[in-house]
Amino acid sequence: MKKKRLLPLLLAGTLLLTACGNGDSGSSEASVDNSGSAAVSGESGNGSGETSGAGEENGSGESFTITMMQELFTDQAPDTTNQWYQKMEEMTGVKMEVNFVPTLSYVDKITAFIASKSLPMVFTANGNVLRNNNLLMALDSDGFWALDDYIKDYPELYNFVGEQVWENSKVHGKIYGIPRLRILPRNGLIIRQDWLDALNLEMPETFDELYEVAKAFTENDPDGNGQNDTVGIVTAYQGVGNRGWNGFQTLATAFGAPNGWAYQDGTMVPDFGTQEYMTALKYIKKLYDDGYMNKDFAEINAQARYENFDKGTYGMVFGVIDDVNARNVNLPQVVEGAVATVVPALHEEGKEPRCNATAGYNGIIMFTKFGDEAIKTEEDLRKILSYYNTLATQEIQDMTLYGIEGVHYEVKDGKRELIMNESSNSAQLTVDMGDIGQILMSAAYMRKDSDTEIQTALYDTIEEREAYCVTDASIGLESETYDDVGSDLDAIMMDAAVKFVIGSIDEDGYWKEYDNWLKRGGEDVIKEFTAQYEEYKK
Structure with a gap:
């Protein structure tokens, strides 16, 4: 059988190219005219987290490192040593080691990494990636973790996505990733x-x-x-x-x-x-x-x-x-x-x-099972799913929406107001987070x-x-x-x-x-x- 996606899955990745009003403090999904990749590593925090995360689940009290890859839609990758990233690591017990790849070369980079068996633990798969024959052949060869037997063990994550969108995002009848949410009745x-x-x-x-x-x-x-x-x-x-x-x-x-x-x-x-x-x-x-x-x-x-x-x-x-x-x-x-x-x-x-309804998602966050950087064990997969379960909590969603008080927002008349960056027309939170919202997961919209x-x-x-x-x-x-x-x-x-x-x-x-x-x-x-x-x- 030809390993191609039919139109409905294509639409799932392309219907929602405009901003969704979802409070995603990452970028809009626009192309940038450059190539290559920028590897960025986050700095380790003290792992004392305010919210139970992957590090705490293992009882180690130390950060668990997750290697990630996602598209870069802006001209420059974010500085992952800033206060927002450090606070996220502290709250989740996870160190994010992210490879930001410019969108114009993203599919080619996925293809190259599949061939060299060097995909990171976690990566985003947009509509074009999901139609890539190399990825589909790797998927059919058990190259990625199917999540069907796991996701209901993580109720914050499961309910955050919703049963219908989990169903819609299946590939070959299985759940191979966490959907990047978009509005269903759009x-x-x-x-x-x-x-x-x-x-x-x-x-x-x-x-x-x-x-x-x-x-x-x-x-x-x-x-x-x-x-x-x-x-x-x-x-x-x-x-x-x-x-x-x-x-x-x-x-x-x-x-x-x-x-x-x-x-x-x-x-x-x-x-x-x-x-x-x-x-x-x-x-x-x-x-x-x-x-x-x-x-x-x-x-x-x-x-x-x-x-x-x-x-x-x-x-x-x-x-x-x-x-x-x-x-x-x-x-x-x-x-x-x-x-x-x-x-x-x-x-x-x-x-x-x-x-x-739309498909309710635009691409998925996938989990690699083969190669040197893959998720080798079910134990490590569960650590990562625990991390995403933590990301689905209101506390972390607020971090992606408002950031840190005094750094990214101020409270005026009982309401949180974002602090603007002095050298740009963007909020400081947008500058600090950059494009990371593509792989962290956010709601289709947030009040x-x-x-x-x-x-x-x-x-x-x-x-x-x-x-x-x-x-x-x-x-x-x-x-x-x-x-x-x-x-x-x-x-x-x-x-x-x-x-x-x-x-x-x-x-x-x-x-x-x-x-x-x-x-x-x-x-x-x-x-x-x-x-x-x-x-x-x-």
């Missing part, structure tokens, strides 16, 4: 609250209410300038990687379709092959025909749809809901007094909401003392949506047929959806395109998915 609509207020409208929650708001935003002059220059909704429909947030899949899942794929009646079923998906297409077509969404939805890219919203022309935008923070930075610069917020999970009248009303509302909405998440059943599955002709198959159904919405084909024409998809390889993809699902997930 896809949705951002809306102009000031326009709702101006037109005396309630926040839409049902499809009928959403349509009426889109109509009012288009026809009732919400910006009050006396001109017919506003439109209800803007979105972009380019690329398979956009399906999760471009509105089509969000609406289809809310109407009852699978989130990507579902296992039903003994077979895997794609969302675009269901009547519920067609219902969503008809709804989108009505918005399109009536002029309540952008006519160029199939032509503009993801960046352009946000740029258009930020100009103040549109009342709603499909995207990822945590981008509401950026909208509230950009939009008021153009429209004074503009306020963006998040639309609740949509539903049909009388039915519960359904949210098309902070400095949260605005909008941020608080966002986190409230996320927590409300979690009860309505619908998981893509194909996450982590493989298909040789899709590896070979997947781009052609994707194009057939994406083009069919666009053609239906703009009126180039009718419903019969759409189902003819679906039949074409089946004949061109879709039937084999379904069979291969079904076999994989029944082997690894059923």
Whole structure:
């Protein structure tokens, strides 16, 4: 079998390239234009830790050293001799010896280290690494520790990640790493609250209410300038990687379709092959025909749809809901007094909401079993898992969010305020931590003392949506047929959806395109998915 990852696992590593508003004091996931690696070793503390960590578990009272490797997204690796690193070692009983590798050369470095059997104990595997054939062959040769028999012994860690994300992150049916968490119910609509207020409208929650708001935003002059220059909704429909947030899949899942794929009646079923998906297409077509969404939805890219919203022309935008923070930075610069917020999970009248969930993670933290620097024994593996269990505690999460009082934050009026670095526009905590957040593990989002009303509302909405998440059943599955002709198959159904919405084909024409998809390889993809699902997930 070809050792490649199918699209769903690819998406797990690429859907969330923008910042997640998760309080991760490491870097954003952006590329840097350099190569090579910078090896950095942390300094040893006294191991007297305030929180039970790996050193204490062994009863030695000494720091346990963990060799690590992760991507470097900034120009310079952090100085791991500073107070933050020393305090972390003191609290956990673990000395971090980290090799920071620039992101542009990271996959090549992984490949080289696999070949030379010199991977460190722990390393981050992003989406590209998880698709690397060398890594997958090493995995199939028992080169990495499977964690299935261990993780429930570490309740802080297990509960921190959550059962669904552990399940989503499996490779070949096993847990080979700790997921780097991202928001599960992330896809949705951002809306102009000031326009709702101006037109005396309630926040839409049902499809009928959403349509009426889109109509009012288009026809009732919400910006009050006396001109017919506003439109209800803007979105972009380019690329398979956009399906999760471009509105089509969000609406289809809310109407009852699978989130990507579902296992039903003994077979895997794609969302675009269901009547519920067609219902969503008809709804989108009505918005399109009536002029309540952008006519160029199939032509503009993801960046352009946000740029258009930020100009103040549109009342709603499909995207990822945590981008509401950026909208509230950009939009008021153009429209004074503009306020963006998040639309609740949509539903049909009388039915519960359904949210098309993301995979809930972006890459995993893996544990090496072969080579000179590997984790040789179960005892050492448990020490490392104990360390990550400690990282999941609130005390350590606060260290990644606020740092040390007097060094990284001050308490004012009962709230912690980050101290800024004098020579940069960044918080001192960000400067001290650097990119280490990629391998230390952090929550998908964390509430902070400095949260605005909008941020608080966002986190409230996320927590409300979690009860309505619908998981893509194909996450982590493989298909040789899709590896070979997947781009052609994707194009057939994406083009069919666009053609239906703009009126180039009718419903019969759409189902003819679906039949074409089946004949061109879709039937084999379904069979291969079904076999994989029944082997690894059923």
